Amino acid sequence: MSAEPFRRSVATVCLSGTLEDKLAAASAAGFHGIEVFEPDLVASPWSPAELAARCADLGLSIDLYQPFRDLDSTDPARFARNLRRAEAKFDVMAALGTDTVLVCSSVAPDAVDDPDLLAEQLATAAARAGERGLRIAYEALAWGRHVSTWEASWDAVRRAGSPALGLCLDSFHVLSRGGDPAGFAAVPGEKLFFLQLADAPRLEMDVLQWSRHHRLFPGQGAFDLPRFVACVLAAGYTGPLSLEVFNDVYRQADPARTAVDAMRSLQWLEEALALRRPDAGLPLPPAAPALTGWSFTELAVDGVSGPVLGGVLDALGFTHTGQHRSKPVQLWEQGRARVLLNASVVRPTGPGVASVAALGLESSDPPGSAARAEAMSAPVLPRTRGTAEAELSAVAAPDGTQVFFTRTGPDGWPADFLPTGRTAGPGAGITGIDHVGLTQPFDAFDEAGLFYRAVLGLDPQEVTELAAPFGLVRTRAVTGPDRAVRLTLSVSALRRGGWAPGVPEPQYVALATDHLVATARALRAAGAPLLPIPANYADDLEARHDLPADLLAAIREHGLMYEEDARGGYLHLATDVLGDRVFFEVVQRLGGNDGYGTTDAPVRMAAHRRRRQALPAAEG
Amino acid sequence: MSAEPFRRSVATVCLSGTLEDKLAAASAAGFHGIEVFEPDLVASPWSPAELAARCADLGLSIDLYQPFRDLDSTDPARFARNLRRAEAKFDVMAALGTDTVLVCSSVAPDAVDDPDLLAEQLATAAARAGERGLRIAYEALAWGRHVSTWEASWDAVRRAGSPALGLCLDSFHVLSRGGDPAGFAAVPGEKLFFLQLADAPRLEMDVLQWSRHHRLFPGQGAFDLPRFVACVLAAGYTGPLSLEVFNDVYRQADPARTAVDAMRSLQWLEEALALRRPDAGLPLPPAAPALTGWSFTELAVDGVSGPVLGGVLDALGFTHTGQHRSKPVQLWEQGRARVLLNASVVRPTGPGVASVAALGLESSDPPGSAARAEAMSAPVLPRTRGTAEAELSAVAAPDGTQVFFTRTGPDGWPADFLPTGRTAGPGAGITGIDHVGLTQPFDAFDEAGLFYRAVLGLDPQEVTELAAPFGLVRTRAVTGPDRAVRLTLSVSALRRGGWAPGVPEPQYVALATDHLVATARALRAAGAPLLPIPANYADDLEARHDLPADLLAAIREHGLMYEEDARGGYLHLATDVLGDRVFFEVVQRLGGNDGYGTTDAPVRMAAHRRRRQALPAAEG
Structure with a gap:
């Protein structure tokens, strides 16, 4: 086996079954890490510390805790409650031993529209996280109420200017809206906290339904994932390549088999990246003979x-x-x-x-x-x-x-x-x-x-x-x-x-x-x-x-x-x-x-x- | 059993299986007639005359032959070929003993955009049909290239002024685009040749995919079918209430069961109509006690x-x-x-x-x-x-x-x-x-x-x-x-x-x-x-x-x-x-x-x- 330049991760939501089924499948397929999807943890009898121990046994790091929804609020009392909710989740993260939480842009009616207020609230939450050695990766949902493009999420992160606040880029959210990854070059590498990858077929439908039912692993759909990831890497991202796929079929399929399929999608993607950047010294698998x-x-x-x-x-x-x-x-x-x-x-x-x-x-x-x-x-x-x-x-x-x-x-x-x-x-x-x-x-x-x-x-x-x-x-x-x-x-x-x-x-x-x-x-x-x-x-x-x-x-x-x-x-x-x-x-x-x-x-x-x-x- | 004011029909495409399976199911559920969906006939070993005999044995009339696609053309040679194709289908209709064919608005790149030329071509085809005692029911597909609303289809029929040309109204095509059935009042009753009924859930997606995968029987979805049909009847329509439902689940479900479900949807709809128009003397089933x-x-x-x-x-x-x-x-x-x-x-x-x-x-x-x-x-x-x-x-x-x-x-x-x-x-x-x-x-x-x-x-x-x-x-x-x-x-x-x-x-x-x-x-x-x-x-x-x-x-x-x-x-x-x-x-x-x-x-x-x-x- 050649050296692997990327850490390979998979969100637990990609796989069917209970959390125990998912961990076993991800580990057997050779993943290095997982994203813990909160509902999987909430339904699990393992405490966060027990889950951390189980992951350590299986050689899996916990690369992300996700998602934290609807953080900002035009209602100060509600924002205070949201911060309290965040603190509770920081406790969970500390027990899990993971340092990054995904905060996605709000879809709530009380979402903040004012860029400065949004930046201020994100900075407040990030300061709380930073005090505990944690960090927030902020992601624009394609159907976010006011923040629905990666550019808008970057604007908020830039304005906040907090060291514990960075971006989470998700290929589905960017590419489903026709976003151009070339723009990532404007973002300093240290502000790219996390990268989530999903492919999808081209469908003309509501983007929320498209995202929830029809995502695919890289190489299975119509998105140009190699270009997307190349742009993220060129901007200086050094974290894991992590899969986040919501798909009706995979949700009910044998997770052991899905995990191998998911791993193959990253292998395919990494080869495409290496072929694209022969100067980067990325390892190449043996080419497919004609x-x-x-x-x-x-x-x-x-x-x-x-x-x-x-x-x-x-x-x-x-x-x-x-x-x-x-x-x-x-x-x-x-x-x-x-x-x-x-x-x-x-x-x-x-x-x-x-x-x-x-x-x-x-x-x-x-x-x-x-x-x-x-x-x-x-x-x-x-x-x-x-x-x-x-x-x-x-x-x-x-x-x-x-x-x-x-x-x-x-x-x-x-x-x-x-x-x-x-x-x-x-x-x-x-x-x-x-x-x-x-x-x-x-x-x-x-x-x-x-x-x-x-x-x-x-x-x-x-x-x-x-x-x-x-x-x-x-x-x-x-x-x-x-x-x-x-x-x-x-x-x-x-x-x-x-x-x-x-x-x-x-x-x-x-x-x-x-x-x-x-x-x-x-x-x-x-x-x-x-x-x-x-x-x-x-x-x-x-x-x-x-x-x-x-x-x-x-x-x-x-x-x-x-x-x-x-x-x-x-x-x-x-x-x-x-x-x-x-x-x-x-x-x-x-x-x-x-x-x-x-x-x-x-x-x-x-x-x-x-x-x-x-x-x-x-x-x- | 009370007298039934409406003939109840079902398109063969609503039901799973071979044409033989479909006829048996429609007959057993008590339908009076069917629409013959052309691909069902093409795949059948029965000649059109044999199908007519089989329907007669089962007490089913053949109320419509459908669909005839892409009739009009900006290319005169292609329009001539389309007319020849129509003549071949008129032969089939004669053997079937049915007098109405559904012509849907064209989706082809050569579809006619000029209202007068479109009317002229429809009139030409209708004249050919009329010579043989047949008639054309023209329907606007919601995704038709130039004709995609019922108003546009009515404009074409009106301009053509041909006795053998009328409208087919389809509740899905009208209601999926937010069309208002109140406008039907402007259409003379004798120009309403056919009525196709489908309900659907409210979905935000491409209307073609919505139509092909998610139609439902009346009473199962979100459309106001009673109002739609009341408007059609008020305009003077006297033909059958005919179901045309494309649905992924029904396509693979036991047709005998689907046909009963379909029949129930018409019974429900007829009751809603009767309750809406107590003056019309429509028969009411026994009310559901509380x-x-x-x-x-x-x-x-x-x-x-x-x-x-x-x-x-x-x-x-x-x-x-x-x-x-x-x-x-x-x-x-x-x-x-x-x-x-x-x-x-x-x-x-x-x-x-x-x-x-x-x-x-x-x-x-x-x-x-x-x-x-x-x-x-x-x-x-x-x-x-x-x-x-x-x-x-x-x-x-x-x-x-x-x-x-x-x-x-x-x-x-x-x-x-x-x-x-x-x-x-x-x-x-x-x-x-x-x-x-x-x-x-x-x-x-x-x-x-x-x-x-x-x-x-x-x-x-x-x-x-x-x-x-x-x-x-x-x-x-x-x-x-x-x-x-x-x-x-x-x-x-x-x-x-x-x-x-x-x-x-x-x-x-x-x-x-x-x-x-x-x-x-x-x-x-x-x-x-x-x-x-x-x-x-x-x-x-x-x-x-x-x-x-x-x-x-x-x-x-x-x-x-x-x-x-x-x-x-x-x-x-x-x-x-x-x-x-x-x-x-x-x-x-x-x-x-x-x-x-x-x-x-x-x-x-x-x-x-x-x-x-x-x-x-x-x-x-």
Whole structure:
């Protein structure tokens, strides 16, 4: 491990559970410190001194006590009471052994509007704090009554001129209002007492609701956090990088998992900072080697689903070309598309189920990819190797899918397979893997976007929302350079209940072809289980697009689907769901189309639902 | 059944599932017609003619085909293509046997800005429709590019002057922008082609997202739908009242249930209209008789939880005063608080579990309450009666709780109980039931608000959101006149997953006292299982409020909680969770406080979580 230039902290409000759950998670993920969110302490049976002892045991410093609300007041009697409240909290801080309290700008009707009076009241409180060796970090809430910009908070701190009073900068409060962090340069470094970090998606909504429900960890949203932090550091800030994220999903998700995700967001952020300032001597993790394409997609099967999948691959024009030296794994090939059927993977699925077990990605440097993954807190998987078997480095993605970093060559993973004697012929015109579609666990969608970004160096694309038959579904692609690697991640917008199917959407492998109509004809001739698409769909397509008559006829004949983006068309078909959890798509991209069949997905989902209801065996 | 002056319709987009699921649900709930949402048809294997036949079989008319988007265009070639697309949809409508299509204002970059050109293009399309006996209902989307108010849509329709062109009014699009329905009076009735109804909560967010995710059925939100519809009717509209609700929860909820909820919303709305216009001769359902208080709360118990609950009731100062004549039901009394322990209720809960099975509410007219419930589509429950037993009318609330309409008197329900010979003494100062708190199934929260409003005549209060230890929780009260009946309904903001407890919050019965400190002292002396509240809580309370020293001491000693609203304090305590699902609160309201301990709830939840982890037996 390289030296770490930053202390990494996390506010307890980021994590679900009781205070005990939160501390255990933050410590296990390797955080150096925490912000104590007051309601977590108030609900805890630990006294402040007991909490301090517990943190010391876990190697966690307490970097901030927060929040103290509505300090200033136009009513002198109320201000006196607020000061008394502050003194009580200073007692708590003394017992906790922390020296900084966050005071946020007032939202109360009696908030002070007069800059001089505000500065005077802040100075009074800071003097009380200073007498006890404590200090106040003053933060502008984006929805503060009179102080809602960092500039206004700095004006108050500057006017107060108190050594125990400084600023707390929060990336959400600044960036949600379009604030410019370049201005931080005007603030002396010793006045930057604390830094809270949160990312967020761009949403057009009330900033308070946006802040309370939709914050994300750095690298998961749309804010330029690297620039923000670079400006704070350039101004001379030397305190911790501390995360403060309010998010509906994380509030109810396993805190151990959230804490690792949070840690990865800081690792990603620190790398972005180091790359931005190569002169600053910041340590860099191993870079993510380029991922240049697909080696294989591996499906977990059993004695029931294996023969089903093998039969379908055969009908899709694949050839069973290899057999693993030591495991019950078949290699099927067509063009550059390679599919492994692995009957040795233990997955928590039922009998007869097939699922995507692993992605094999071509890496320019497989050990480098693994080192990168380890540096980014990804769980590196142990591999049992036979003597003649190639080294395979793998990590687990948030949904449990294994990601292998491989090289397809004489020394690479194909050496693990003994030839069956059959060689891949022209098949049905499938040339390779276009992309793989993975349904994410409800709690893991944002985590997965950051995982593929930080660990693999892929680019998360925009999140799209679909009105699917059994509820809204969110989906986004993550893509590599030149789109040599594409994945889609999807999740139901609400965790599914009793009415909607428990697994809203199966996973899929999208295969590429240069001539979908010809491929479809070949698949039908070979008896591939193509999904029937309603005639209404083609009628609607005809009404909306000026498609050539022969293409439209083929769409009707073979149950193809078609959508367009600004560059061209996306022509595709789907098979039935196989082994209850997985299907194949075959895709032809026209004119550089960069889509994923997203607008067609509800039609495909309804068709799958009908087929699965019609085929009782397919329900497992 | 009284005559129904309105046709009741529902857009298929309101309901989850495939088109087949939606039709079945709409028909079963008693709707007269549907709006066919085009994507539902496109994804369906039924041809338009087959759908028409299916609807005819189910007794459903097809009242509208929708939506047709982006008709007008500044590009003549594109407008020509749009007309061709419209002709294709006219073919579909002819096969469906429906005569009205919804054309919504364009959101496209090429939308027409010139009022005369827009009118000309609408007239051209309407002429084509008119030639085929069809008509176009033009609707202003609140986020339309140039036409975003109903006034602008009416201006276009008026200028066009085409008999086959009229308005579609949508309550969401008008009311979300603060539009005034009084202006409808200027529109001739025959130009009002269609009316779409949706309610919504007041949210400060982008109107498109508000519309797509948060619409509600009438009576569930903040819009004044009765006034809106009254204005539409006063202008001469004679078509159906048709619901169009886009809502994330309903999109994934059981459509059979949603359809009943939707029907109830129209029944509620029609009653509000009839009450508004007593001169119009609209039929009125039986009025909801006044609910004047609590008769009893009934807990379902078994051989394990029954004795536990009985012991706790004893320690709370209750006396076992009666035994049911024919069933294993005990009556416990203290003051006007009556609790039944019923060991004969079959509920889908585990062994040793106790839960709220029924609410007994004092009705001024129990049979009238039951008639009202039946008229509002509430499931009236069958009762098996012994010979000497009082008639009890009951309905099932959305969470399965039985609601009994009763009278506590010599002829009422107490006659079903034989005296045990023990009479209730002074007890611990508990005077009655303050309220009952019911955790709602995730999909039933908005449905429940409307149920208590429409069926029982209670008033739903504001929804509050709590940052609870395992995720956000929403809660609202529903209250009767003079607060003689109060309930709280709560639900997790996201359906709980594997990390957070499956049942986020137990149910509770809040008992009233006039002297909580004295009651707490008595309960402790009697060994009641009072929930310990952390000392940090009292420290925080002391910092925030100027409480008398003796009260603060009592709060610390007995683990009381205290919060304030503008009127006064809410002083309360909780017991441990009993039988895995239920606990008691004891509450003293000061100075007319109208709260429910909501801000204290996270502290109480964390304390309950700790106790349940510490008491293995309590986990069942």
